[in-house]
Amino acid sequence: GESVGLHLPTLSVQEGDNSIINCAYSNSASDYFIWYKQESGKGPQFIIDIRSNMDKRQGQRVTVLLNKTVKHLSLQIAATQPGDSAVYFCAEKGGTSYGKLTFGQGTILTVHP
Amino acid sequence: DAGVIQSPRHEVTEMGQEVTLRCKPISGHDYLFWYRQTMMRGLELLIYFNNNVPIDDSGMPEDRFSAKMPNASFSTLKIQPSEPRDSAVYFCASSSSSGAGGTQYFGPGTRLLVL
16 A cells, blocks of 8 residues: 555653653664654754663663663653653664764654643 | 754745755854655755765755755755655754764754645
């Protein structure tokens, strides 16, 4: 059939729950990873980053976990709030491509009051 | 800092017209990126510059698209002639080679509708 656009993964949670958004990456040479949040009608906004020599980094209510063995990245949001509703993108930077990021397709997070 | 500034925020034009999108990167950033976002293809990198020099324009869809960066504080993306399939949100982003890893900071985008 015809493609009607990207079918983004979706995650629905209740306010106050913890959210986990996952991302698989393909380039084993990637050395830097970023999570972005994009609210409706706005540009992607930096949330948190992590280098490949780390496996965990914490921010305010957010934690990023990196598993290089299986090339997996996750974003954990504690005590999710309605204002966290957005599309979340992971991005990776290859070791030899300074400046250029490769973005994932995104995950839609919906937080119900 | 004001962040990345883009203008116009919205543009409606007719097929065949020339469209010019403008971007002012964050002061001191030496990388500038142009992206296009649509429901069909998601976020696509069109072109990026380092120190005002185009580094990779492999994402530019066709010759109707061109981008320039005459100085460190200004870049344009031009579409001539525009077509309805160019309708999308166009983002500009900038980053610094002295920053951690190369985090890109995005502007608010220009929403382009070609009729």
